[in-house]
Amino acid sequence: MRAAIRFVSELGITAGVVLLMFCAYLLWGTGSYTEEHQRVLQRQFEQEIQRSVHEHKGKRTLGAIKLGGAVALIRIPRLGADYKYAVVEGVDAEHLREGPGHYPGTAMPGEIGNFVVSGHRTTYLAPFNRIGELNRGDEIVVDTREARYTYRVTEKEVVLPTRLDVVAPVPGHPAERPTRALITLTTCNPKYSAAERLIVHGLLADREKRRA
Protein backbone atom coordinates (compact mmCIF):
# COMPACT_ATOMS: atom_id res chain seq x y z
CA MET A 1 0.00 0.00 0.00
CA ARG A 2 2.70 2.39 1.04
CA ALA A 3 4.75 1.59 -2.02
CA ALA A 4 1.73 2.14 -4.25
CA ILE A 5 1.00 5.54 -2.73
CA ARG A 6 4.62 6.53 -3.07
CA PHE A 7 4.64 5.44 -6.71
CA VAL A 8 1.52 7.44 -7.51
CA SER A 9 2.78 10.57 -5.76
CA GLU A 10 6.15 10.37 -7.48
CA LEU A 11 4.36 10.00 -10.77
CA GLY A 12 2.22 13.05 -9.97
CA ILE A 13 5.20 15.18 -9.02
CA THR A 14 6.98 14.11 -12.20
CA ALA A 15 3.96 15.00 -14.33
CA GLY A 16 3.78 18.42 -12.62
CA VAL A 17 7.45 19.12 -13.32
CA VAL A 18 7.04 18.06 -16.95
CA LEU A 19 4.02 20.37 -17.35
CA LEU A 20 5.94 23.28 -15.85
CA MET A 21 8.79 22.54 -18.23
CA PHE A 22 6.34 22.56 -21.14
CA CYS A 23 5.02 25.97 -20.09
CA ALA A 24 8.59 27.23 -19.88
CA TYR A 25 9.23 25.77 -23.33
CA LEU A 26 6.21 27.52 -24.82
CA LEU A 27 7.23 30.87 -23.36
CA TRP A 28 10.97 30.79 -23.96
CA GLY A 29 11.93 27.68 -25.91
CA THR A 30 9.74 28.44 -28.92
CA GLY A 31 11.55 31.76 -29.39
CA SER A 32 14.74 30.10 -30.60
CA TYR A 33 12.82 28.57 -33.52
CA THR A 34 11.47 31.98 -34.53
CA GLU A 35 14.84 33.63 -33.99
CA GLU A 36 16.54 31.23 -36.34
CA HIS A 37 13.98 31.74 -39.09
CA GLN A 38 13.85 35.51 -38.59
CA ARG A 39 17.60 35.76 -38.98
CA VAL A 40 17.46 34.04 -42.37
CA LEU A 41 14.29 35.84 -43.54
CA GLN A 42 15.57 39.28 -42.55
CA ARG A 43 18.94 38.78 -44.18
CA GLN A 44 17.39 37.51 -47.40
CA PHE A 45 14.88 40.32 -47.50
CA GLU A 46 17.46 43.01 -46.88
CA GLN A 47 19.55 41.59 -49.71
CA GLU A 48 16.49 41.61 -51.95
CA ILE A 49 15.89 45.26 -51.12
CA GLN A 50 19.48 46.06 -52.07
CA ARG A 51 19.12 44.13 -55.30
CA SER A 52 15.84 45.74 -56.28
CA VAL A 53 17.42 49.15 -55.72
CA HIS A 54 20.42 48.39 -57.91
CA GLU A 55 18.94 46.21 -60.61
CA HIS A 56 15.71 47.62 -61.84
CA LYS A 57 15.79 51.35 -61.82
CA GLY A 58 12.47 52.59 -63.04
CA LYS A 59 10.68 49.29 -63.52
CA ARG A 60 10.10 47.86 -60.11
CA THR A 61 7.84 44.90 -59.85
CA LEU A 62 6.41 43.31 -56.79
CA GLY A 63 8.43 40.15 -56.20
CA ALA A 64 6.47 36.95 -56.44
CA ILE A 65 4.73 36.42 -53.11
CA LYS A 66 4.62 32.83 -51.98
CA LEU A 67 3.34 31.43 -48.72
CA GLY A 68 6.04 31.45 -46.10
CA GLY A 69 8.16 33.99 -47.95
CA ALA A 70 8.96 37.40 -46.52
CA VAL A 71 6.78 40.25 -47.81
CA ALA A 72 8.02 43.12 -45.67
CA LEU A 73 10.07 44.24 -42.71
CA ILE A 74 8.10 45.84 -39.93
CA ARG A 75 9.53 48.28 -37.40
CA ILE A 76 7.75 49.89 -34.47
CA PRO A 77 9.97 52.58 -32.90
CA ARG A 78 7.74 52.83 -29.82
CA LEU A 79 8.62 49.21 -28.97
CA GLY A 80 12.35 49.82 -29.21
CA ALA A 81 14.94 50.95 -31.74
CA ASP A 82 15.81 47.34 -32.56
CA TYR A 83 12.21 46.18 -32.91
CA LYS A 84 12.25 44.64 -36.37
CA TYR A 85 10.53 41.56 -37.81
CA ALA A 86 10.27 40.03 -41.22
CA VAL A 87 6.59 39.60 -42.07
CA VAL A 88 5.90 36.29 -43.78
CA GLU A 89 3.04 35.55 -46.16
CA GLY A 90 0.37 33.41 -44.47
CA VAL A 91 -1.25 33.15 -41.05
CA ASP A 92 -1.30 29.38 -40.55
CA ALA A 93 0.44 28.06 -37.44
CA GLU A 94 3.50 27.09 -39.47
CA HIS A 95 3.88 30.66 -40.79
CA LEU A 96 3.28 32.43 -37.50
CA ARG A 97 5.96 30.29 -35.90
CA GLU A 98 8.45 32.07 -38.16
CA GLY A 99 7.23 35.59 -37.47
CA PRO A 100 4.27 37.94 -37.91
CA GLY A 101 2.16 36.85 -40.89
CA HIS A 102 0.41 38.81 -43.62
CA TYR A 103 -3.19 37.69 -43.98
CA PRO A 104 -3.34 36.44 -47.60
CA GLY A 105 -5.82 38.27 -49.77
CA THR A 106 -5.69 41.49 -47.78
CA ALA A 107 -3.93 44.51 -49.23
CA MET A 108 -0.16 44.59 -49.65
CA PRO A 109 1.82 47.31 -47.86
CA GLY A 110 0.95 50.77 -49.12
CA GLU A 111 -2.02 49.57 -51.15
CA ILE A 112 -5.50 50.99 -50.80
CA GLY A 113 -7.29 48.61 -48.45
CA ASN A 114 -6.19 46.89 -45.27
CA PHE A 115 -2.70 45.39 -44.82
CA VAL A 116 -3.43 42.83 -42.09
CA VAL A 117 -0.62 41.31 -40.02
CA SER A 118 -1.11 38.72 -37.27
CA GLY A 119 1.48 37.81 -34.68
CA HIS A 120 1.93 35.76 -31.54
CA ARG A 121 1.46 37.49 -28.20
CA THR A 122 3.35 35.21 -25.80
CA THR A 123 5.09 32.41 -27.69
CA TYR A 124 7.50 32.18 -30.65
CA LEU A 125 9.39 35.34 -29.68
CA ALA A 126 6.04 37.03 -29.00
CA PRO A 127 6.45 39.70 -31.71
CA PHE A 128 3.14 41.40 -30.88
CA ASN A 129 3.44 41.07 -27.10
CA ARG A 130 3.51 44.80 -26.54
CA ILE A 131 1.35 46.23 -29.32
CA GLY A 132 -1.18 47.14 -26.64
CA GLU A 133 1.26 49.87 -25.58
CA LEU A 134 0.90 51.69 -28.91
CA ASN A 135 -0.82 55.06 -28.79
CA ARG A 136 -2.58 57.08 -31.44
CA GLY A 137 0.00 58.63 -33.75
CA ASP A 138 2.75 56.05 -33.10
CA GLU A 139 4.65 54.99 -36.21
CA ILE A 140 4.54 51.56 -37.77
CA VAL A 141 7.24 51.47 -40.45
CA VAL A 142 6.91 48.87 -43.21
CA ASP A 143 9.75 48.29 -45.66
CA THR A 144 9.04 46.44 -48.87
CA ARG A 145 11.29 45.85 -51.85
CA GLU A 146 9.88 48.95 -53.49
CA ALA A 147 9.33 51.52 -50.81
CA ARG A 148 9.13 52.43 -47.16
CA TYR A 149 5.61 52.98 -45.87
CA THR A 150 4.97 54.74 -42.59
CA TYR A 151 1.63 54.17 -40.95
CA ARG A 152 0.37 55.98 -37.87
CA VAL A 153 -1.77 54.27 -35.26
CA THR A 154 -5.35 55.49 -35.31
CA GLU A 155 -7.22 53.08 -33.08
CA LYS A 156 -6.95 50.10 -30.73
CA GLU A 157 -9.73 47.69 -29.90
CA VAL A 158 -10.34 44.36 -28.20
CA VAL A 159 -12.80 42.12 -30.00
CA LEU A 160 -14.05 38.55 -29.98
CA PRO A 161 -12.35 36.12 -32.38
CA THR A 162 -15.56 36.01 -34.43
CA ARG A 163 -15.30 39.69 -35.42
CA LEU A 164 -13.71 39.06 -38.79
CA ASP A 165 -14.80 42.44 -40.07
CA VAL A 166 -11.82 44.09 -38.35
CA VAL A 167 -9.68 42.75 -41.20
CA ALA A 168 -12.06 43.96 -43.93
CA PRO A 169 -10.68 46.50 -46.45
CA VAL A 170 -12.69 49.08 -44.52
CA PRO A 171 -12.55 47.77 -40.93
CA GLY A 172 -16.02 47.30 -39.49
CA HIS A 173 -17.72 47.76 -42.86
CA PRO A 174 -17.10 44.59 -44.88
CA ALA A 175 -19.26 45.71 -47.82
CA GLU A 176 -17.66 49.10 -48.32
CA ARG A 177 -15.07 49.92 -50.96
CA PRO A 178 -11.77 51.11 -49.50
CA THR A 179 -10.42 54.54 -50.30
CA ARG A 180 -7.53 54.67 -47.83
CA ALA A 181 -4.44 52.55 -47.16
CA LEU A 182 -4.65 51.03 -43.70
CA ILE A 183 -2.63 48.61 -41.60
CA THR A 184 -4.16 46.29 -39.01
CA LEU A 185 -2.14 44.34 -36.45
CA THR A 186 -3.90 41.49 -34.68
CA THR A 187 -2.85 39.33 -31.76
CA CYS A 188 -4.26 37.36 -28.84
CA ASN A 189 -5.82 38.98 -25.83
CA PRO A 190 -5.50 38.72 -22.88
CA LYS A 191 -1.92 37.50 -22.72
CA TYR A 192 -1.63 33.70 -22.39
CA SER A 193 -5.17 33.31 -23.71
CA ALA A 194 -6.93 33.18 -27.04
CA ALA A 195 -10.33 34.31 -25.77
CA GLU A 196 -10.20 37.72 -27.48
CA ARG A 197 -8.20 39.58 -30.09
CA LEU A 198 -6.27 42.79 -29.63
CA ILE A 199 -6.49 44.89 -32.78
CA VAL A 200 -4.41 47.94 -33.71
CA HIS A 201 -5.38 49.99 -36.76
CA GLY A 202 -3.16 52.50 -38.54
CA LEU A 203 -3.40 54.84 -41.51
CA LEU A 204 -0.74 55.32 -44.16
CA ALA A 205 0.99 58.63 -43.47
CA ASP A 206 4.05 58.56 -45.69
CA ARG A 207 5.46 56.67 -48.63
CA GLU A 208 9.07 56.86 -49.70
CA LYS A 209 10.20 55.14 -52.90
CA ARG A 210 13.62 53.53 -52.86
CA ARG A 211 16.27 55.36 -54.83
CA ALA A 212 19.47 53.85 -56.10
Next chain:
Amino acid sequence: MYGSLWRRLPGGVPVRLFLFLALVGIAAGLLWYVVFPWLAPRVPIDQPW
Protein backbone atom coordinates in the same frame (compact mmCIF):
# COMPACT_ATOMS: atom_id res chain seq x y z
CA MET B 1 9.83 4.67 -8.65
CA TYR B 2 12.90 6.85 -8.12
CA GLY B 3 13.88 4.69 -5.14
CA SER B 4 13.96 1.50 -7.16
CA LEU B 5 15.84 3.27 -9.95
CA TRP B 6 18.39 4.41 -7.39
CA ARG B 7 18.77 0.88 -6.05
CA ARG B 8 19.27 -0.55 -9.51
CA LEU B 9 22.09 1.85 -10.38
CA PRO B 10 25.56 0.37 -9.94
CA GLY B 11 28.44 1.79 -7.96
CA GLY B 12 28.79 3.92 -4.85
CA VAL B 13 26.89 7.07 -4.00
CA PRO B 14 28.96 9.47 -6.18
CA VAL B 15 28.69 7.17 -9.22
CA ARG B 16 24.99 6.61 -8.65
CA LEU B 17 24.38 10.32 -8.21
CA PHE B 18 26.18 11.03 -11.46
CA LEU B 19 24.26 8.34 -13.37
CA PHE B 20 20.98 9.47 -11.84
CA LEU B 21 21.49 13.09 -12.83
CA ALA B 22 22.65 11.99 -16.28
CA LEU B 23 19.42 10.03 -16.79
CA VAL B 24 17.34 12.99 -15.62
CA GLY B 25 19.29 15.24 -17.99
CA ILE B 26 18.71 12.90 -20.92
CA ALA B 27 14.99 12.73 -20.15
CA ALA B 28 14.77 16.53 -19.89
CA GLY B 29 16.72 16.96 -23.14
CA LEU B 30 14.45 14.55 -24.98
CA LEU B 31 11.40 16.44 -23.72
CA TRP B 32 12.78 19.89 -24.57
CA TYR B 33 14.25 19.16 -27.99
CA VAL B 34 12.05 16.36 -29.29
CA VAL B 35 8.73 16.01 -27.49
CA PHE B 36 7.92 19.68 -26.81
CA PRO B 37 8.66 20.98 -30.34
CA TRP B 38 6.37 18.26 -31.66
CA LEU B 39 3.66 18.99 -29.10
CA ALA B 40 3.73 22.81 -29.13
CA PRO B 41 2.00 23.35 -32.52
CA ARG B 42 -0.73 20.94 -31.39
CA VAL B 43 -1.65 22.95 -28.31
CA PRO B 44 -4.23 25.57 -29.24
CA ILE B 45 -2.94 28.45 -27.16
CA ASP B 46 -1.92 31.86 -28.44
CA GLN B 47 -3.44 31.49 -31.91
CA PRO B 48 -3.96 34.95 -33.35
CA TRP B 49 -6.55 33.47 -35.69
